[in-house]
Amino acid sequence: MSHCRDMIKKLADYLDGDLEPEFCTELEKHLKGCNNCKLMINSMKMTVQLCKDGTCEDLPQEFQDKFQQKLAERWKKKFDRQ
Amino acid sequence: MAIKTDEKELVKQAKAGDFKSFTKLIENYQQKIFGFALKMAKNREDAEDIFQETFLKAVDNIQKFRGDASFGTWLYRIAINIIRAKYGRENKKELLPLEDYLPIKHGDHSAHVPQLFDWNDPLSKLTNDEINTKIKAALSELPQKYQLPFLLRYTQELSVQEVADTLKLSLAATKSRILRARMAMRSSLSGYLSGEDTNVTLS
Numbered sequence: 001m002s003h004c005r006d007m008i009k010k011l012a013d014y015l016d017g018d019l020e021p022e023f024c025t026e027l028e029k030h031l032k033g034c035n036n037c038k039l040m041i042n043s044m045k046m047t048v049q050l051c052k053d054g055t056c057e058d059l060p061q062e063f064q065d066k067f068q069q070k071l072a073e074r075w076k077k078k079f080d081r082q
Numbered sequence: 083m084a085i086k087t088d089e090k091e092l093v094k095q096a097k098a099g100d101f102k103s104f105t106k107l108i109e110n111y112q113q114k115i116f117g118f119a120l121k122m123a124k125n126r127e128d129a130e131d132i133f134q135e136t137f138l139k140a141v142d143n144i145q146k147f148r149g150d151a152s153f154g155t156w157l158y159r160i161a162i163n164i165i166r167a168k169y170g171r172e173n174k175k176e177l178l179p180l181e182d183y184l185p186i187k188h189g190d191h192s193a194h195v196p197q198l199f200d201w202n203d204p205l206s207k208l209t210n211d212e213i214n215t216k217i218k219a220a221l222s223e224l225p226q227k228y229q230l231p232f233l234l235r236y237t238q239e240l241s242v243q244e245v246a247d248t249l250k251l252s253l254a255a256t257k258s259r260i261l262r263a264r265m266a267m268r269s270s271l272s273g274y275l276s277g278e279d280t281n282v283t284l285s
């Protein structure tokens with residue numbers, strides 16, 4: 001008899017595709033009959049997906065230009081001293 | 083983690099004082115470090131500081147880079163040190179034991195029951211900005227020792243092994259922190275999305 005708690009503890013490995021095949025079969029069997037575990041897995045997947053989606057923001061060009069300049073100055077200072 | 087050959091050559095040239103090689107070396111990491119800084123920083127100004135400091139420190143210390151970790155790992159370590167120095171000792175609540183994020187056993191009336199419902203419905207009613215604000219809030223509640231591995235793994239897309247190398251943790255500790263962070267994030271977001279306590283008892 002598979003319990004939800006045992007299932008969920010191994011979930012992270014399952015979600016990262018890093019799990020022994022026997023457990024995968026067991027989990028998939030459990031999921032067929034357990035809506036709550038399905039909701040749990042989906043929300044765990046979505047947690048990560050939402051965090052990934054929000055990441056993209058390009059470096060503003062103006063900031064980038066100033067940064068390159070500072071970097072070059074720092075480099076010059078370092079290697080001119082040597 | 084072995085350092086790539088072309089990277090090795092660029093490091094050699096940079097150490098000899100060639101700025102072009104250094105620029106090429108950091109090219110692929112700028113956007114990544116900026117994204118990471120945005121996630122870790124309290125505001126945008128801090129994120130720009132962290133980003134800039136990371137690469138200026140990399141200039142100062144390039145001779146100390148020995149190549150036993152990848153160049154990316156080395157950069158993340160510099161960024162993490164800057165973040166730690168900037169924010170000092172934090173005053174955040176330690177996460178609950180993993181057990182407390184799992185569904186309760188019948189008859190256990192713990193207050194921290196994961197709320198289970200279909201997220202698609204509440205999410206469809208929120209704008210991207212609203213969702214991002216909620217994520218930022220949930221992230222900011224995580225202590226750094228969970229925040230860091232979680233972000234390195236999922237937003238910076240390092241492998242578990244690379245996260246372990248970057249943070250100098252064992253593989254087991256890394257996995258366990260990533261899972262606890264994920265469960266805690268799930269739980270916070272659940273709370274924001276549902277707005278109510280729906281206790282569910284599982285087997």
Ligand SMILES: [Zn+2]
Nearest residue numbers: 004034036037
């Ligand atoms: Zn279940």
